[in-house]
Amino acid sequence: MSKIVTDVICPFCGTLCDDLEVEVTDDGKKITDVYNACAIGAEKFLHSQAKDRITRPRFQQPDGTWKDATYDEAAEYTAQILAKAKKPLMYGWSSTSCEAQSMGHEIAELTRACVDNTAAVCHGTSLIAIQDIGLPSCTLGEVKNRADRIIFWGCNPAHAHPRHMSRYSIFPRGFFTVKGQMSRKLIVVDPRVTDTAKLADVHLQIEQGRDYELLNAFRVAFKNEWLPDMVAGIPKEKIREAADMMKSGRFGIIFFGMGVTQTISKNHNIDEAIAVTKDLNEYTKFSIMPMRGHYNVTGSGEVLGWQFGYPYSVDLTRGFPRYNPGDTSSIDLLNRGEVDAVFVIGSDPGAHFPISAVKQIARVPSVCIDPHITPTSGVSKLHVPVAFVGVETDGSAYRMDNVPIDCRKVVDPPEGMLTDEEFLTKVRDRVKQLKGRA
Amino acid sequence: MAKITLNLISGRSIQQGVAMEGGKEKDLYRRACGIIELDTSDFKKLGCWKNTNVRVTSKYGSVIVKAQETSQGPHPGIGFIPMGPWANQVTNPDTYSTGMPTFKGVPVEVEVAMDQPVLLGVELVQKACRGEI
Numbered sequence: 001m002s003k004i005v006t007d008v009i010c011p012f013c014g015t016l017c018d019d020l021e022v023e024v025t026d027d028g029k030k031i032t033d034v035y036n037a038c039a040i041g042a043e044k045f046l047h048s049q050a051k052d053r054i055t056r057p058r059f060q061q062p063d064g065t066w067k068d069a070t071y072d073e074a075a076e077y078t079a080q081i082l083a084k085a086k087k088p089l090m091y092g093w094s095s096t097s098c099e100a101q102s103m104g105h106e107i108a109e110l111t112r113a114c115v116d117n118t119a120a121v122c123h124g125t126s127l128i129a130i131q132d133i134g135l136p137s138c139t140l141g142e143v144k145n146r147a148d149r150i151i152f153w154g155c156n157p158a159h160a161h162p163r164h165m166s167r168y169s170i171f172p173r174g175f176f177t178v179k180g181q182m183s184r185k186l187i188v189v190d191p192r193v194t195d196t197a198k199l200a201d202v203h204l205q206i207e208q209g210r211d212y213e214l215l216n217a218f219r220v221a222f223k224n225e226w227l228p229d230m231v232a233g234i235p236k237e238k239i240r241e242a243a244d245m246m247k248s249g250r251f252g253i254i255f256f257g258m259g260v261t262q263t264i265s266k267n268h269n270i271d272e273a274i275a276v277t278k279d280l281n282e283y284t285k286f287s288i289m290p291m292r293g294h295y296n297v298t299g300s301g302e303v304l305g306w307q308f309g310y311p312y313s314v315d316l317t318r319g320f321p322r323y324n325p326g327d328t329s330s331i332d333l334l335n336r337g338e339v340d341a342v343f344v345i346g347s348d349p350g351a352h353f354p355i356s357a358v359k360q361i362a363r364v365p366s367v368c369i370d371p372h373i374t375p376t377s378g379v380s381k382l383h384v385p386v387a388f389v390g391v392e393t394d395g396s397a398y399r400m401d402n403v404p405i406d407c408r409k410v411v412d413p414p415e416g417m418l419t420d421e422e423f424l425t426k427v428r429d430r431v432k433q434l435k436g437r438a
Numbered sequence: 439m440a441k442i443t444l445n446l447i448s449g450r451s452i453q454q455g456v457a458m459e460g461g462k463e464k465d466l467y468r469r470a471c472g473i474i475e476l477d478t479s480d481f482k483k484l485g486c487w488k489n490t491n492v493r494v495t496s497k498y499g500s501v502i503v504k505a506q507e508t509s510q511g512p513h514p515g516i517g518f519i520p521m522g523p524w525a526n527q528v529t530n531p532d533t534y535s536t537g538m539p540t541f542k543g544v545p546v547e548v549e550v551a552m553d554q555p556v557l558l559g560v561e562l563v564q565k566a567c568r569g570e571i
Contacts, residue, residue, distance in 0.1 A: 012459070040455035047459050064564070116537075124537045156510075160450035191447070192513045208445055208516060209543040258449055262541040266534065293450075313537050329537025350563050351462060351523045354531035354539050355499055362567035373463045375523050375563035 001026045002033075009407040010041040011095070011390030014292030014400035015140075015164045017041065022410050031391075031411055038162035045391055045410070047372075054373060054385040055414045066383075071418050071426065074367075074384045078343065079430035081365040082111040085341035087317050091330050092347035092369075093303075094118040094294030097395020097407065100420035101296075101303045103428060104345065110431045112317045114339065116330040117300035118293070118347045119312040125261045126290045127301065127311045128325060129270030136277050138253070138287040139401045140167075145174035147287075149245065149252030151187045153273065154211060154259020155291045158195035164291070169255065170199065176250070185249065187242050189214065190259060202242050207233035212265045215272040218243055219279050247283040254288040261290075292400035294347065295390070299398035334360040342366040342380075345420060346389075350375030369420060386420050387413035395421070440485045441549040444476075444517040446496065447542040448525035458522075462559045471522035472556040474548065475508040480515070486550045493551040494519070494528055496544050501527035501562075502554045517546060523563045524556075 008020040022045060023033040031049050034042040057074035058066040069077075082088050090113045093101045108115045119127055143150075150169050157164040165171060170181055177183040188200040191208040206214055210232030217231040221243035227236040246252055254277055260269040273288060280286035292298050301311035308314045310323035313330070326332055330349070333339050334357035342361045350358050351374060361379055368380035377383040387393045390407035398404050413419070418426075432438040457470035474494055481488065484505070492505045494517070501524050508518065519525035521541070530540040557565065565571045 012455070039452060040459055043456045043459040047461065050461070120537050121539065121541070128536060156450065159452040159455070162452060162455075191516055192508070192510045192518065194510045197510075205513075208447060259542065262538060264534075264540060264543055266536045266538055325537035326533060326535030329533065331531060331533055331537060331539055332535075335531055348462070351458075351526070351559065352521060353526060354529050355523075355527050355563070355566050356531045357539075358526070358563060359567050372461060373560065375462060375560050378463075378560040378564050379567050 003028070005408070005410050007408070008410055009390055009397070009405055010037055011295045011388070011397065011407055012041045012044050013161050013295055014298060015161045015167065016295050016397060016399040016405050017163050017167060018405060024411055029411055040162065048388045048391045053371070053414070054383070055417055057382065057384045059382050060380065071423060074382055075423065075426035075430055077382050078367045078427045079434055081341040081367065082107060082113065082343060082427070083431055083434040085111065087339050088113040088341040088343060089330055089333055089339040090115050090343045091349060092118065092345040093300040094297035095346035095389070096296065096420045097389045097397060098296065098299045098303050099395050100345070100389070100424055101300055102307065103421055103424040105303065105307050107424065107428050107431055108316055110428070110435050110437065112319060114317065114328060114330070114333060115304065115308070115314045117304065117312050118297050119301060120330050121352055122258070122293050122297060123261055123290045124312055124325060124329070125267040126256070126270045128267040129274060132267070132271055133274050135274060136281065136287055137289050137401065139403055140399065143253050144168045144172050144177070146176050146251040147253045148177060148184050149249030150184055151189070151246070151252065151254040152196055153189045153254055153256040154263070155255055155257025156190065156194040156196045157255070157291065160257065160293065161291060185245050187245065202238070202245065204234050204238065204242060209263050211260045211263060211269045212272055214239070215269065215276050218276050222247060222279050222283070246280055246286070249284055252280060252284065252286045254286070255291050256288070257291040289401060296397035298400055298402060299396065299404070302398050302402070331357050340364055344376050344380070345369040348374040348376045350377070350379055369423065384423060385417065386423055387417050389420065393419040439550045440483060441547050442480055442483045444480065444546055444548055445515055446494070446517045446519065446528065446544040446546040448519050448521045448529060451520045454520040454522060465558070467522070467559045468556055471520040471559065472524045473504045473506050473519065475506055475510070475518040477508055477511050477514045477516065479512070480517070481505070481507060484548060484550065491551050491554055491556060492548050493554065494546050494548050496528040496530070496546045498530055499527045502551055502556050504556055505548070517548065523559045527562070527566065
């Protein structure tokens with residue numbers, strides 16, 4: 001027999017779906033099935049039950065083999081390397097709870113670390129642009145109920161946020177969008193004919209890397225001023241058609257992703273996208289929202305923001321927070337070889353950083369706190385497996401529209417396993433002793 | 439054998455997401471991300487069968503991946519490697535003072551490397567860090 005746990009939050013992407021149903025065994029110890037989740041979310045819940053899961057911390061030996069350790073030994077090593085380092089880097093935070101993030105920041109303050117989250121390789125440039133000119137945004141609930149013009153610029157939710165379109169942006173019937181998809185017009189800007197683009201009313205197959213020009217051309221088209229025949233590979237007639245479609249809506253939204261944040265021009269692309277949104281508000285109501293990737297990268301920005309004043313790339317080495325992306329950001333710190341210890345939690349820079357930066361992680365004392373075996377754990381000196389937040393422990397997370405949601409615990413972690421927060425508390429207490437603050 | 443020049447982008451795919459959550463040390467992750475998606479016209483220029491191993495080289499590094507026909511095309515001149523360790527062997531680490539590497543828009547050369555294996559994700563990063571590849 002089995003029972004169903006309802007209203008479970010999915011801890012995978014920034015859409016943070018809150019309607020999952022998880023089937024567990026009668027004793028509540030094993031997950032047997034997951035309903036309502038996308039393929040990725042379901043895999044996350046089911047993989048937590050894998051028989052080959054690592055359940056104890058382990059040190060990597062010089063010959064590449066692993067030696068099991070206790071959580072106390074792991075906490076001791078972590079505290080020692082952070083306390084001894086002149087400039088430790090504490091990176092990740094996006095796949096853990098706000099409570100764990102807050103505890104980690106205490107350690108960062110004590111050890112004068114650089115703290116950075118996965119916005120560094122995701123929406124960091126969006127955050128710079130938001131600081132430049134602001135962000136006229138809204139919640140996903142408003143999108144569902146009001147938006148009749150949806151623009152996906154440089155993002156592919158069909159693959160990256162699989163339920164975004166069915167829950168909020170394209171298909172659902174809302175208060176003012178009673179016909180669902182029929183009530184909405186969809187514009188997709190992408191250099192590939194993505195599975196999202198295949199749904200679009202207008203697909204602008206832009207020349208890769210020409211987003212700034214096209215955004216600028218839209219601002220010209222809104223005013224019906226002169227345009228060259230082609231901009232960024234798009235004929236001017238098509239730009240005017242899309243511009244008129246945007247202006248004629250009652251409520252529109254631009255969702256943007258890595259296609260603009262990771263492309264050349266970076267934060268300036270987002271500057272211009274926000275300026276497009278501002279211009280559109282001369283004609284109708286328009287909003288803009290970054291498609292955040294990790295389920296709690298937004299939360300990490302929030303917690304860093306309220307504790308240190310900056311949303312990512314915070315440098316505490318001088319005893320007070322400084323923020324200067326390009327200088328205090330992880331990739332640059334690693335590429336310049338400036339950090340002498342690396343602590344990773346809730347992310348996988350080994351897989352998602354350029355290899356030049358990963359090589360530096362492998363050179364210095366390093367800890368990887370992650371339930372999975374990852375390329376980061378593969379090159380770290382210590383791997384600390386922990387309970388899955390949102391599956392085996394609860395905790396707060398922020399959705400991509402900055403709405404905080406409490407993740408639920410569904411089953412117990414394997415016996416003896418600690419949560420991120422519990423392990424970090426051990427490390428914090430030991431660091432305090434080492435620094436004479438206990 | 440022919441060598442073609444492409445503009446490389448990387449990004450999410452649903453197979454990448456599922457395989458990542460299923461275990462990055464597993465073969466499924468290699469099959470999801472150790473690939474490059476090419477346009478049909480670029481396959482013709484390269485002169486090889488689909489699902490052939492190829493070497494992708496940029497000024498930042500080199501990696502062996504399996505060449506597959508894109509399901510999200512046409513996109514002539516653009517190569518797509520799902521985000522992950524394979525793409526990051528060749529991506530541009532320059533952040534231009536923004537903190538963000540230039541993951542999209544990397545000029546690369548692609549050539550057939552039929553006899554060379556695509557490594558597993560964790561193995562690839564470990565070997566690269568040890569200087570073995």
